[in-house]
Amino acid sequence: MPSPLYARLQQTAERLISNFGQIGTIERITPPDPVTGGDPVETSYTAKLVPMTYDQRYINGTVITTADRQIYISSVGLAIVPHVGDVVTAGGVDYHVIAADPNNYDGVTNVVFIVQGRISS
Template sequence: MSNPLYTRLQATAKRLIEKYGQAGNIRRITPPDPVTGGDGTATDYPCRLFPASYDRRYVDGTNILASDKQLYIGAIGIGVSPKVGDVAIGADGTEYHIVHNDPNNYDAVTNVVFIVQGRIL
């Protein structure tokens, strides 16, 4: 059973991302069949996201680049949990390759918000 505090935090995060964020997609590419080969299959999952710039003090040029964005992705109504290797696509068509993820799951039950590091390649 989820903690009511985290459920309220999840609803607050959803409300703020709905208000200030944009429509987007999480694109997950499944690997090809190891026997028959071929190309991987791309599947898009609709989401709401809010891209924010990193504070300059965190940009070190190695782990976090100046062009990287923090992507706040709403946890309610998304079909998957964003993970490293996925691609987040913003409303303007900008593709952010997810290089680090943080699910903000404090009680191991409720995903409050997904905060991922997106890199434009």
């Protein structure tokens, strides 16, 4: 059963991201079927998000670089859960998802998605 606390937190995150964020996309490439073959299928999902620079104390040059962004993605109305391998486009810049955190504390409600994005080259 969903917790009312997490539903309120989800609404707050949605409101803040809507007010201060932007519209971006999440692209997921589904590999071809191993039996029947075919071409990979690229699907694009519209998302409300906020890309933010990591605080200097977290940047170590290997796990988190100076070009990485911490991207907060609203879970409200998003058809997928972002995961490693997706590409997030924010402000015309493509970021490969290096790490993803669904912020799902009760196992039911995704409050907000926080991903580590690395500029794709």
